[in-house]
Amino acid sequence: MSGLLTAVGLRKDYPMNGEVVHALRGVSLTIERGEYVAVVGPSGSGKSTLLQLLGGIDSPTAGSVHLDGVHLEALSDRELTRIRLTRIGFVFQRFHLLPVLTALENVELPMAEAGLARAERRARARELLRYVGLESRVSHRPTALSGGEMQRVAIARALANRPAMILADEPTGELDAATGHTILSLFRRLHDDGATLVVVTHDEHLAREAGRVVQMLDGRMVADPSGIAPEQVADGC
Amino acid sequence: MRHRVRTVLAVAGVAVTTAMLLDMVLLAGGIERSFTRLLEGRGFQIRVSPKGTLPFDTEATIPDAAGVRRRIAADSAVVAVGPVLATSLYARHGDSLVTLFGYGIDPTAQAIYEVERGRDLGPDDSTGVLLSVPVAERFGLVPGDTLILQSRLDPEAVRAAVSRRLVVRGIVRWLYDYKGQPSVGTIVTVLQDLAGLRAGDRVSAFAVKVRTDAEAAAATERLRSALPRLEVNSIADFVRRFRERLVYFRQVSYIIGSISLIVTVLLLSTLLSITVNERRGEIATLRAIGVARGTIVGGVMLEGALLTLVGGALGAALGAVTATYLDRILTAFPGLPASISFFVPDPQSLTLAGALLVATGVLAGAYPALLAARAPIAATLRAEAT
Numbered sequence: 001m002s003g004l005l006t007a008v009g010l011r012k013d014y015p016m017n018g019e020v021v022h023a024l025r026g027v028s029l030t031i032e033r034g035e036y037v038a039v040v041g042p043s044g045s046g047k048s049t050l051l052q053l054l055g056g057i058d059s060p061t062a063g064s065v066h067l068d069g070v071h072l073e074a075l076s077d078r079e080l081t082r083i084r085l086t087r088i089g090f091v092f093q094r095f096h097l098l099p100v101l102t103a104l105e106n107v108e109l110p111m112a113e114a115g116l117a118r119a120e121r122r123a124r125a126r127e128l129l130r131y132v133g134l135e136s137r138v139s140h141r142p143t144a145l146s147g148g149e150m151q152r153v154a155i156a157r158a159l160a161n162r163p164a165m166i167l168a169d170e171p172t173g174e175l176d177a178a179t180g181h182t183i184l185s186l187f188r189r190l191h192d193d194g195a196t197l198v199v200v201t202h203d204e205h206l207a208r209e210a211g212r213v214v215q216m217l218d219g220r221m222v223a224d225p226s227g228i229a230p231e232q233v234a235d236g237c
Numbered sequence: 238m239r240h241r242v243r244t245v246l247a248v249a250g251v252a253v254t255t256a257m258l259l260d261m262v263l264l265a266g267g268i269e270r271s272f273t274r275l276l277e278g279r280g281f282q283i284r285v286s287p288k289g290t291l292p293f294d295t296e297a298t299i300p301d302a303a304g305v306r307r308r309i310a311a312d313s314a315v316v317a318v319g320p321v322l323a324t325s326l327y328a329r330h331g332d333s334l335v336t337l338f339g340y341g342i343d344p345t346a347q348a349i350y351e352v353e354r355g356r357d358l359g360p361d362d363s364t365g366v367l368l369s370v371p372v373a374e375r376f377g378l379v380p381g382d383t384l385i386l387q388s389r390l391d392p393e394a395v396r397a398a399v400s401r402r403l404v405v406r407g408i409v410r411w412l413y414d415y416k417g418q419p420s421v422g423t424i425v426t427v428l429q430d431l432a433g434l435r436a437g438d439r440v441s442a443f444a445v446k447v448r449t450d451a452e453a454a455a456a457t458e459r460l461r462s463a464l465p466r467l468e469v470n471s472i473a474d475f476v477r478r479f480r481e482r483l484v485y486f487r488q489v490s491y492i493i494g495s496i497s498l499i500v501t502v503l504l505l506s507t508l509l510s511i512t513v514n515e516r517r518g519e520i521a522t523l524r525a526i527g528v529a530r531g532t533i534v535g536g537v538m539l540e541g542a543l544l545t546l547v548g549g550a551l552g553a554a555l556g557a558v559t560a561t562y563l564d565r566i567l568t569a570f571p572g573l574p575a576s577i578s579f580f581v582p583d584p585q586s587l588t589l590a591g592a593l594l595v596a597t598g599v600l601a602g603a604y605p606a607l608l609a610a611r612a613p614i615a616a617t618l619r620a621e622a623t
Contacts, residue, residue: 014616048618048619049615049619052614052615052618055525057524057525057614057615057618058614058615077530078529081524081527081528081529081530082527082529083527084525084526084527085526085527085528086527088527089526090522090525090526092522092525092618094518094621096518096519096522098519098523109523109526109528110526110527110528113527113528113529113532114527157526158526161527
């Protein structure tokens with residue numbers, strides 16, 4: 001099993017209003033270290049569900065996900081939580097920062113959970129906020145930040161524990177075009193600095209930035225020009 | 238603190254229920270503690286009174302006080318025996334007679350007063366008198382002044398009233414007096430003369446002091462055997478009887494205290510459940526970024542505990558104020574000794590109440606915490622996104 005992340009034959013069904021929704025119908029892909037992958041497709045095509053399965057937030061109805069050779073579905077909730085904390089960084093459309101904490105404290109949060117010493121995590125949180133251009137906003141609470149600033153804090157938070165991979169779900173979805181460009185530049189910089197990125201997006205600009213674009217439709221991967229073909233992966237396993 | 242008004246209301250609710258709990262805890266054992274403290278105040282552990290009575294409950298008297306005193310003092314554990322005679326008498330105030338409550342005491346062995354001003358009577362001080370503050374104020378007397386005391390008029394016996402001019406030695410606090418009670422005290426023989434009880438050497442009761450509290454029960458038993466025609470009780474006996482009389486009072490306190498705890502649990506559970514529901518997205522995010530279930534559960538429970546602690550602190554202050562106010566109302570009940578209190582703090586009870594309150598806060602946070610911990614991450618994030 002090669003690659004940083006390998007997903008094989010992912011299926012996800014869940015009930016909704018008394019019916020079963022087939023969100024994913026057998027998706028396979030491999031993501032190499034340092035890759036910048038955009039997952040695109042219309043609403044309801046299964047992009048976000050795929051991201052959740054790749055990030056160990058949800059478990060597939062069938063199929064498997066391996067991160068650095070670790071089979072995520074075989075892990076206990078505690079182990080999976082630890083993987084999410086230390087190996088994966090998440091960025092959400094709606095930022096989801098804790099409103100009672102300052103920008104600095106929000107970035108510190110995952111490091112505190114990981115058990116880093118206070119001085120060390122404080123220094124790293126400052127460093128990360130400087131990296132995303134918010135060194136002057138460290139003491140501000142989310143309510144005092146703009147949407148773009150909140151998303152940059154969320155990106156800094158995602159980087160806190162030096163994850164192997166960043167997963168972002170519509171990171172520019174709540175932002176205007178100009179602010180979206182700031183985030184886009186930030187992702188480009190992250191990628192240039194060696195980060196592995198998987199971004200679910202409707203944003204064509206953001207998708208164009210990625211080195212590889214995976215297209216989803218109706219729970220299936222319909223195009224992955226630079227990746228390994230699903231059939232090849234399925235056959236290989 | 239995201240919803241300040243809601244948080245303030247919840248804290249206020251917890252404060253009110255805490256105040257209720259505190260008052261009920263103080264009330265449940267307060268009067269008993271106060272009563273015990275009153276009886277033990279001067280260190281006399283045993284009381285001897287006429288058969289079938291409690292001290293000062295009736296006008297019954299014990300004859301041959303000197304003989305009985307000798308027999309009590311003969312017990313090896315007894316170190317002091319104080320006779321007390323209680324009767325009503327009069328004092329002349331201008332043209333009228335004022336009814337007073339009179340105590341005949343032996344100042345060398347007394348369990349019923351404390352000198353506040355002036356000095357105590359001497360052992361054979363047949364010309365001195367001690368006054369309660371209400372008497373001193375009503376008659377405008379200070380130590381060194383004189384007061385004429387007069388016995389009861391008995392029209393049937395056609396007995397002439399006996400009167401004595403006495404010098405005020407001191408102003409005292411009579412421990413068993415109700416608020417405003419006009420009491421005076423003389424040595425036993427003076428009061429016996431005034432009350433016409435000298436011939437039979439009669440007294441109302443004896444207060445007995447034994448060497449140590451541990452010896453009180455055994456000494457009580459020996460005195461019971463030695464004085465079968467008299468009522469002999471230790472303070473522990475009185476407290477036991479008192480407790481039996483107050484059992485319903487105590488039960489009501491427990492019930493109201495329990496209700497206040499239940500209300501606290503419901504109030505906090507409701508508040509925290511609403512909070513958790515409102516923060517489902519946030520909690521799902523925290524779980525998604527790797528925050529452990531235990532941390533989430535701990536956070537919700539900590540919130541409950543903090544609300545309880547803040548509300549509890551305010552409630553303790555509120556409870557102290559209401560207890561003082563209620564105590565003033567209840568102790569104004571006629572016939573109750575002024576030194577009795579209904580709301581008496583006791584470190585053990587207060588610790589128990591505090592522990593119960595913190596446990597309540599934690600318990601109240603348990604269900605919402607469980608809700609938070611069980612929230613499905615993916616489904617919640619999906620719902621948040623739509």
